Every structure is written in structure tokens, then in C-alpha cells.
Amino acid sequence: MIHTQSNPKALLSQSLAPLEVRDLTVAYREKPVLWDVDLQVPVGQLCAIVGPNGAGKSTLIKAVLGLIPKASGQVKFFGQTLVEARSRIGYVPQRGSVDWDFPTSVLDVVVMGLYGKLGWFRRPGKLERDAALRCLEQVSMSEFAGRQISQLSGGQQQRVFLARALAQDSDLYFMDEPFAGVDAVTEDAILRVLHELKEHGKTVVVVHHDLETVRAYFDHLTLLNVQVIASGPMDETFTPENLKRTYGERMIMVS
């Protein structure tokens, strides 16, 4: 666990951290899925959450965003509560979480990213469709705008979800396994978007499963296995000891 020093400078940056989690515990029935998680994410960086299957990576994102109830704990975004900071937070769910045979088009799905800004009752118009098209362009999917979503490959589905989050134009993004099972073209597109977001000072928190790429793709690493095993800058955190403590003794190290 990382303990922050209590000098005034650190305290200031702490209160404005894009994401600050304290004592977060989540339990399905008796079994805790997340136990006493403390986490602080630095501004403007690409942050990975890594850990074995069942470590609670997706659960952490969902609990932080209020998709599932917390047993205890506090979450602050830029020093604000979830409700206050909602418009500054974007979300890319796992693509397997929806029915891709739903009767809608690619562009329609991306426009959904603007529903929060539109507010109640107002229907999306040309302005929203144009904005959504620009987001599709960013993930190289503009030629698919009119397609029915069931005709997309897995990687294309992932890029549509990414474009939808881009449409939210947030300061902090949560992405749940965006690299899982995607083709090389999609992987490149996601990476490009991640770096564009970083250039614009956005913070991105990504649930990731691939230890081989995590070092190359991200600046900040959180190792999670029900508890936070280690969290900090990639170079300091990506160590054999930390990985062993996260994955157990029998893990085969990748060089």
C-alpha cells in the first residue's frame, strides 16, 4: 500500500485528484469482492488497473461509478462527489455487457454519449449527430456510421463504445477491458485515442489484463487483488515482488 506524506503540497493535489477512493469495500452477499481499497489517481495520466481474474477490477470501476452498491467507503472526483462531478466522467463498459442485436445504428449509439448534456426530454438533432460523427472519425469508424450494430466485429464494437465515451467530452475516463479480444487495428486506434486524451490533459483509468503490454501502454499502475497490492508510477510499481504478491507465487514472469 502507498502512504502519502502529509506535506501541504501533497494535500492540495490530493483534494483535486481526478479520482480518490478511501476504504472502499464491496461485497456480493457474504464474500467481499473489494476490501478496504484506497486509491489515488494522478491527473493527466494513463492509469492501468491490473490483477488476476476475480480480483475485482471491473467491480472497482462499477462501484466507483455507482453502478453497484458499496458496502462502505468514499469516492471523490476532482474533490467532488459523483453527482457533482458526473458531467466530467466518461465510461466505456465491457462490450459484452449489451445486446448487439439491438435495433439501432452505430451513429445512434455514439449519440447516446450526448444524452447527459441534452438533458431530459430533448431529442438529439443535427448538432449532436455531427459531433458523434467527429468522434467516430477519431476511432476510424466514420464509414460505419449508418450500419446496424449487429454487423460489427468485436473490435469495431469496442471502437463504437470508445467513440460514445469521447462524445461525452469528459476530464476523467473509465474503460473496462477495452483491449480484451480486439484486432490489431482496434488496438492501435485505442492507443492513439488514449494518447490524444492524455495530450489534452485528460485522465484515463483502464482495466487491463495483459501484463506484456501494460508497461508500454500506461504511466501509472494499480495492482489489485481484492485489496490494492501496490499503486504508483509504472517504473516503481511494476516490480517482480509486487507482481508475485498480486498473482501468487506460481506466476511465470514475462520479461
Add this chain to the structure above:
Amino acid sequence: MFELVSQIFTDYTLRNVALGSAMLGVIGGVLGAFAMLRRQSLLGDVLAHAALPGICLAFILTGSKAPLILLLGGGLAGWLASLLVLAVLRNTRLPEDSALGVMLSSFFGFGIALLTFIQHGNNANQAGLDKFIFGQAATILASDVLNFIVLGGIALLVVGLLYKEFKLLSFDPGYAVSLGLPVRGLGTLLTSLTVLAVMVGLQTVGVVLMAAMLIAPAAAARQWTDRLGTMIWLSALFGAMAGVSGALISASRENLPTGPLVILSISAILLVSLFFAPLRGLVWDWARTRQNRRRIHLERLLLDAHVLHNHDVLTPQTLAERRRESVAMAQRHLEALRSLGWVQQSQKGLALTPAGDQKAHELEQAMRVLPRAKGEPPATFLGSNPS
């Protein structure tokens, strides 16, 4: 038939029945579309069946048979049942189908018990309550139609206002939460609107058949379009068509009940849609599969002919040997290739035409990117021998 259609405008009873059934079709179609997409079609069945005890209780408590009072009783009971189902699902480990099944039968059983109790009591006013089981559209009056229009109008107005929110709720509720939408409240609202649809259907098709009016129009509409907006309009249209045609058919002869005929009409529309809708219809599916099989068969033939053409001679005999088939069959296959313009007669027997040759090359190129399968040249077998 024309006479019947014109009677809709002149015959008082037929007009009310047709209007009432059409209204049911529209509102059932619209709300059924959302129910289907949220995989909650069976919840509609539960709250329809659950309306029966509500109707009976409303009668026992008020002693009145005014349709609106009975419908409100039924709606309230259905609404309670749907909330109960959701509570059971959230708080117990009962699987969804079990929760729905148990709730449906217990409410319906309670309703039948109450109905029998009322019928055997000495209340002379009780006759006719059992019409809510299977519906009795012939008793629909102009005042009932007005009730339907108000109930349905409320439901349609809310769907119109919250269309975008309901769409997101149905597609990706998790994302909707992340945008700050009150997903649980919206879900309850949508279910409550479905209760209004059930109330419109109680007199026409009754509690037992109501589920079909929620499921069938939406399922049929989904076959014809990939757009939610179009699907909802189509669903409403199919529902209305079934309502009107059910009313017309039952009026065309003595002793034909309206409710079941409305259900039969929508079932017929669904059947036609399942088979003949372009892209999603079964007939097109079969045709596409057949066409693909035939194309692949011909392409494999061409590749075999191509190999023989390059490394051997192309005759019916060599082709038969290579493909391990009879010479007569090989002859027929060569004829098929010739009719496609891929093979022609030359001085030293048969040969590939330039078009056939080019097609074969394209196919080979395309095959290269396929993953290698077992049973290819022996060399690969040896090479892939596990160490």
C-alpha cells in the same frame, strides 16, 4: 368484406369494438417493443394475469361493475405483482423464470378463487366478471373506448417524451446509470405504462391472452427493421391491424369471439414476418444458405479443375479420380463449369477459359489468408507432429 369495412363507420357496436381493439394493438405494440428489448415480455404476462384478483377485489370492495373501477383494480394488482417480482429478483436467489412463473400462478390462482367465491355468493349483480379471463369485446361501449383513449394516450405521451431515455435504458442500463439517469425509476415507470396497456386489454382479450398483444406485434416488427423508431411505429401498426381485423372477422359470422381472433390475427402477422421478412426472415435465411453452399461447391470444383488443368489433363476421368466420384458425376460437374464460362473445349481436351483461370487465381489468393486446416498436404502433417 367491403360491406363489413364500411360498417365500421356506421355500425355502433362494430365501431366501438374495432376502435377498442385497435387502441389495444397500438399501445400494446409500443410498450411491448420496449418490454421485448428489455427481455421482460414475460413480466407483461405476469401483470396481465395478476389483474384478475384486482378486478375481483375492486368488485367486492365497491360492489360496482363500472369498467373504470374494475380496470383500476386490475391495474393496481398487476402493478403490485410487477413490483413484487422485481423485489423478489433483487433480494432472493430465485432465478427470473421461477420468480415470474410463481408470481403469475399465485396471483391468477387467487383471482380464480375470488371469482368463484363471488359467483357462489348471493350477489345478483356478479354476472359477467368472468369475461375478464378471456375478454368479451362485444361489450365495449363508447365510454369504454374513451377510457382506452385516455389510458393509452397517457402511456403514449410519456413514451414520446422519454423516448431517448427509454431507448438508452433498454440498450445499456449500466451506461445510463453512469450518465446519471435514474435507471430504477425509469424501469418502474416503463413497467407502470405496461400496466396501462394491460388495463386497455382486459375487456378485449382478457388476462390470459394479453401477453400476446405485448409480445407478438413487437416480435413481428423487429423482423422488418433495424431501427428502434421504425420498429415501434411498425409494432403499433401491426397491433392496430390485428385489432381491426380481429373485430371484422368476428363480426363477419355468428359466434366468433373477438379477443381470440385479434390474437390469431397478430399471430398470423408474426408468422408471416418470421418467414418472409427480408434479411431476418427464415425463407431468406434458407435461400442464402443454399446459395452459399452452391457457390462454395462450384468454387471447389473450379479449384480441382484448375489443378488438373495445370499439372495433368482435364477430362471427366481425371476429375472423377481426383474428386473420388463417378465419371458421370464428373461429367455433370464439368458441364456446370462450362455453363458458367469457366471451362471450354480445346484441341487437347478440356481447358480453363481465361475467365476461369483468373477466378481460380483469385480463389487461391483468398484461401491463403484462411487459417490452415488439418488434412492438407502430408508435409504439413509431418511438420505439425507434436514434439
